[in-house]
Amino acid sequence: MERIVILGGGFGGLTVATELETLAASGKAKVTLVERNTHFRMGFNKQWVLDGRRRPDEGRRPYASLRARHAAFIRDAITAIDTGSRTVQLTSRRLEYDHLVVALGAELAPELVPGLSEGGYDLFDDAAIPRLKAAVEGMTEGTLLVAVASTPFKCPPAPYEYALLLDDMLRRRKVREAVRLLLTTPEPQPMPTAGKVVGAQIRALLEEHGIEFLTQYKPKAVDPTTRIVGYDNGAKIGYGILAAVPPHRAPKVVRDAGLTDASGFVPVELGTFRTSAPDVYAVGDVAAIKLPGGGPHPKAGVFAEAEALVVARALAAEVAGVEPTTYAGIGTCYVETGGGMAAPAEISLLDPSGPRARMESPSVAGLAAKEEFERERFGRWFGG
Ligand SMILES: Cc1cc2nc3c(=O)[nH]c(=O)nc-3n(C[C@H](O)[C@H](O)[C@H](O)COP(=O)(O)OP(=O)(O)OC[C@H]3O[C@@H](n4cnc5c(N)ncnc54)[C@H](O)[C@@H]3O)c2cc1C
Structure with missing residues (x-):
């Protein structure tokens, strides 16, 4: 049975684990998700706590209620990644992998x-x-x-x-x-x-x-x-x-693994999200991705998720022969403007003439769409 190990339970890791649920349930692959925290919460929750829309203990979901029931969830800190021996060291044990997805986000370095x-x-x-x-x-x-x-x-x-x-x-x-x-x-x-x-x-x-x-x-x-x-x-x-907003870089465990370049992040191929190490993928904030025109691919949850979906489908295709999918590079952010409003901004990164973006005027409906964005992901990843 193929061993797929996912590092990090944020936007990227949750998407891979959820998308591979059918594969894990079929017994064709053993899927393991490793995350150090007990709960997931979205980045913009901080903004809602700041302006008093939420209390600090609201807006989070426990990993114990993951919908990907056939994935093994391990709550632990990842302390080393060895792509040579295809192993990951946690505080409590060592994991071996056939395929590794690094979705450890960015480390803040004030x-x-x-x-x-x-x-x-x-x-x-x-x-x-x-x-x-x-x-x-x-x-x-x-x-x-x-x-x-x-x-x-x-x-x-x-x-x-x-x-x-x-x-x-x-x-x-x-x-x-x-x-x-x-x-x-x-x-x-x-x-x-x-x-x-x-x-x-x-x-x-x-x-x-x-x-x-x-x-x-x-x-x-x-x-x-x-x-x-x-x-x-x-x-x-x-x-x-x-x-x-402090400086960002890849987490230490990723830098120590030799996966990063001078950018401080993990270079991957646009579209496959493969790193230079065999069978190791990196998605989301941890990755350094160049757009076709040479500019940097933006870091956002909506893109971490889109990249992770492509990697999950590629793994399912490799292990079980299901149809893979290609990366479209399209995402919508809801830019909060205060006064209970947000301006939806859609960006298409892979347009042949370069990235194309359109931002609507701020509206109450825009903020409602942002709230729905969160509700939908919570439902998809945690149920309820
Ligand atoms: C204020 C704010 C507002 C935002 N608003 C939006 C928005 O509106 N829309 C949007 O799309 N994006 C938004 N984002 C960005 C979004 O949160 C990130 O881009 C997204 O979380 C990246 O997903 P990821 O999976 O790459 O990393 P993360 O979601 O950061 O997940 C990485 C996970 O890895 C775990 N981890 C790291 N190191 C270890 C270790 N050594 N051992 C075990 N676990 C580890 C972390 O605990 C974390 O859970 C916002 C961010 C901020 C800060």
């Missing part, structure tokens, strides 16, 4: 910017969000600085959404006029892969909400005592509250 951990709140860390919420709720004046530390980062619209949601929080408390809200990013424009039109739409939203916006600003160091961020371009910005 320590790569000196002072960032001490001086700022990490917008991508669940634990930091309630503390940031309390700080913003106590703010009556000064500068609230949202800073993107480096690229790539997961969810290209996330910093823009955060700035708009923070604006909304301050407006609700009627202190917005007294607070300077500022967003800096090393990017040349918002969501570069989505193109100039979507970039201009996001800029217009920021402007409409009085959010100052500076591009090609890469933080070099943060001084937590004086509360000043120093940038690569020599600029310095003082802040009362700093909320940052």
